[in-house]
Amino acid sequence: MERKNQRKSSPKGKNKVPKSGKEYLRRALKETELPLRMEETISLCRAMVREYPPLQEERTGFFTYLSDVFRYEGMSVFGLQALALLTACLGISFDTWELSRIPFFALMFTLAMMPVLFRGQMHGMSEIEAATRASGAQIMLAKLVLAGAANLVCMTVFLGMALRLENAARQIGQLILYILVPYLSCMAFMLQRIRLCGREGCWQSMAAGLLSCVFWGVSARLCPWLYGLSAGSVWAIGFLVFGGFFVKEIWFLWEMRKEGKMYGTVA
Amino acid sequence: MELSLDRLSKHYGSKIAVDQVSAVLGPGVYGLLGANGAGKTTLMRMLCGILEPTAGEVLFDGKSIAEMGAGYRNVLGYLPQDFGYYPGDSAEEFLMYLSALKGIPRHIAKGRVKELLEVVDLSACASKKLKTFSGGMKQRIGIAQALLNKPEVMILDEPTAGLDPRERVRFRNLISDYGENKIVILSTHIVSDIEAIADEVLLMKKGSFVQKGTVSELIDKARGKVWELTVPSSQAHSWQKKATVANLRHEGEDVVLRIISDHKPDEGAIRAEASLEDLYLYYFPAEKGV
Numbered sequence: 001m002e003r004k005n006q007r008k009s010s011p012k013g014k015n016k017v018p019k020s021g022k023e024y025l026r027r028a029l030k031e032t033e034l035p036l037r038m039e040e041t042i043s044l045c046r047a048m049v050r051e052y053p054p055l056q057e058e059r060t061g062f063f064t065y066l067s068d069v070f071r072y073e074g075m076s077v078f079g080l081q082a083l084a085l086l087t088a089c090l091g092i093s094f095d096t097w098e099l100s101r102i103p104f105f106a107l108m109f110t111l112a113m114m115p116v117l118f119r120g121q122m123h124g125m126s127e128i129e130a131a132t133r134a135s136g137a138q139i140m141l142a143k144l145v146l147a148g149a150a151n152l153v154c155m156t157v158f159l160g161m162a163l164r165l166e167n168a169a170r171q172i173g174q175l176i177l178y179i180l181v182p183y184l185s186c187m188a189f190m191l192q193r194i195r196l197c198g199r200e201g202c203w204q205s206m207a208a209g210l211l212s213c214v215f216w217g218v219s220a221r222l223c224p225w226l227y228g229l230s231a232g233s234v235w236a237i238g239f240l241v242f243g244g245f246f247v248k249e250i251w252f253l254w255e256m257r258k259e260g261k262m263y264g265t266v267a
Numbered sequence: 268m269e270l271s272l273d274r275l276s277k278h279y280g281s282k283i284a285v286d287q288v289s290a291v292l293g294p295g296v297y298g299l300l301g302a303n304g305a306g307k308t309t310l311m312r313m314l315c316g317i318l319e320p321t322a323g324e325v326l327f328d329g330k331s332i333a334e335m336g337a338g339y340r341n342v343l344g345y346l347p348q349d350f351g352y353y354p355g356d357s358a359e360e361f362l363m364y365l366s367a368l369k370g371i372p373r374h375i376a377k378g379r380v381k382e383l384l385e386v387v388d389l390s391a392c393a394s395k396k397l398k399t400f401s402g403g404m405k406q407r408i409g410i411a412q413a414l415l416n417k418p419e420v421m422i423l424d425e426p427t428a429g430l431d432p433r434e435r436v437r438f439r440n441l442i443s444d445y446g447e448n449k450i451v452i453l454s455t456h457i458v459s460d461i462e463a464i465a466d467e468v469l470l471m472k473k474g475s476f477v478q479k480g481t482v483s484e485l486i487d488k489a490r491g492k493v494w495e496l497t498v499p500s501s502q503a504h505s506w507q508k509k510a511t512v513a514n515l516r517h518e519g520e521d522v523v524l525r526i527i528s529d530h531k532p533d534e535g536a537i538r539a540e541a542s543l544e545d546l547y548l549y550y551f552p553a554e555k556g557v
C-alpha cells in the first residue's frame with residue numbers, strides 16, 4: 001500500500017492531467033465548433049499526449065520479412081535457377097556425355113544467383129536498403145536463404161539427371177563432389193567480395209564465375225586424370241577447404257546481421 | 268532524445284574526409300552547410316551507421332548506434348544524396364518494398380504509403396513507373412521513403428536538389444511540421460534553404476565544423492566583415508580578382524561592390540548589413556555566386 005503511494009508522488013505524477021481537464025477535453029472534442037479556450041485546449045492535448053505516449057508501432061520479425069523478400073525476389077530467384085537447371089541438363093544430355101562436364105554446368109547455379117544478389121548495388125539501391133531496419137546483411141541473408149533453397153532443389157534434380165545418364169549409383173559421392181566443389185568455391189569468393197568491396201565486388205564475382213567456368217571447362221579437356229577414381233582425395237580436400245571458406249563467410253554474415261552492421265561497403 | 272558525435276573521423280587512405288567532428292544534437296532542425304567535398308555526405312553516412320568511422324563513434328541517447336543496430340535504424344529515416352530504384356517499380360511499389368525492409372507490416376504500410384504520397388503531392392502518379400519521373404518527383408519519393416517508419420532521427424542529404432521553388436517551399440513546411448520534437452539533419456550547399464528551415468547551422472569545411480550556431484548568431488559573426496564600395500565600372504574587374512565580391516550592382520556609370528573582408532578594403536568602403544551568405548563566402552571565398 002505504501003509503495004503505491006510512493007509511486008504516485010513520483011515526478012511523473014506531477015504532470016498528470018487533472019480529472020476536470022480530461023472532462024473538459026472530452027466535452028470540447030464533442031463540440032462541432034472550435035473550443036472557446038483554444039490555448040488551454042492545445043496545452044491540455046499536449047499534456048495528454050505526454051502522459052499517454054503513442055504505442056510503439058509493431059514491426060515484422062525475420063520470417064515475415066523473409067516472406068516479404070520472397071514476394072519481391074521469389075520469381076526472379078526461382079526463375080533464374082530453373083533456367084540454370086534447364087541449361088545444365090541440356091548441357092549434359094548431349095550425346096558425347098562425359099562425367100567431366102558436370103563441374104562446368106554446376107557453375108550455372110551460382111551464375112544464376114548473381115543478378116538477384118547484386119540487384120541492390122546494380123541499381124543504386126544499396127544505400128537506402130542498408131539504412132533500413134533490415135540492414136544490408138539481413139537483405140543479403142534473406143536472398144541467400146531463398147536462393148540456397150532454390151539451389152538445393154535444382155542441384156538435386158541435376159544430380160538425379162546426371163545419375164540417370166551415368167547409370168551408375170556407385171559414383172554418387174563423386175558426382176556430388178563435382179557439383180559442390182565448384183559451387184562452394186565460387187560462392188565463397190562471391191560472398192567475400194561483396195563483404196569487402198561493394199560495387200566492384202559485383203564485377204569481380206561475375207568475372208570469377210566466368211573464369212571458373214573456363215577453368216573447369218579446360219580442366220575437362222586437359223586433365224582427364226582429375227576425373228579418375230584415384231583423384232577422389234583431391235576433390236575431398238577441395239570440398240573441405242572451400243566448404244570451410246563458405247561456412248566462414250556465412251558466419252560473418254550471420255554475425256553482422258546480429259550486430260546490425262553494414263554488409264559490404266557503400267560508395 | 269539526443270544524438271552525439273564523439274570525435275568522429277573518416278579517412279580514405281591519406282585523404283581525411285571527416286576530421287574529429289564532435290557535437291551534441293538535441294531535437295531540432297540542423298542545417299549542414301558546406302561546399303562540395305566538405306565531407307557532408309561522409310558525415311551523414313556515418314550518422315546512419317552505414318559507413319564505419321575510422322575513429323570515434325555516434326551515440327543515440329548515450330548508446331552507440333553500432334551496438335543498437337536494428338533498434339537505431341528503426342527510428343532512422345535516411346535520404347541519400349544519390350539513389351536508384353528497380354526498373355519497372357512504380358512509386359507505390361517502391362514505397363511498399365522499402366516498407367517491407369523497414370519491417371512495417373503490410374496492413375499498416377498500405378495506409379502509410381497512401382498518406383505519404385499525398386504529403387509529397389504524388390498521389391496522382393502512385394502507379395506510374397519511376398523511370399518516367401522527373402528529378403524533382405524522384406526526390407520527393409525519396410523524401411516520402413525516409414518518412415515511412417515515422418523516424419525520430421531524419422538524415423537528409425541534399426534534400427532540395429532538383430526541387431523547383433514551389434516544391435522547396437512545400438518541403439520546408441513539411442520539415443518544420445515534422446521536425447518538432449525530432450532530430451532532423453539536412454545538408455545543402457544552398458544558403459537560402461538553410462536560412463528558412465534550420466534552427467541551427469553547422470558550417471562544415473574540410474571535414475570539420477568551422478562554425479555552429481543559430482542563423483542569427485552566425486550572421487553576427489559575419490558582421491563587420493561586409494563592405495560596400497562604389498568604384499567606376501572600369502575597376503570592377505580588378506576588384507573581383509583581388510577580393511571576395513559577394514555581389515555587384517550597377518548604378519549609372521559606377522558599380523557598387525559587396526566585398527567580404529576582415530579589413531576595410533579601401534578608404535571609400537562603408538560597412539554593410541551581413542547575411543548568412545556573406546559568412547558562407549567568408550569561409551568559401553573561391554566559390555562565388557553559390
Ligand SMILES: Nc1ncnc2c1ncn2[C@@H]1O[C@H](COP(=O)(O)OP(=O)(O)O)[C@@H](O)[C@H]1O
Nearest residue numbers: 267279284301302303304305306307308309310
Ligand atoms: N569512397 C571514397 N573514397 C575516397 N575518397 C572519398 C570517398 N568518398 C568521399 N571521398 C572524399 O571525401 C571528401 C568528402 O566527400 P563528401 O563527403 O562526398 O563531400 P560533400 O558531400 O560535402 O560534397 C571528398 O574530397 C571526396 O573526394
Ligand SMILES: [Mg+2]
Nearest residue numbers: 307308309348
Ligand atoms: Mg555530398
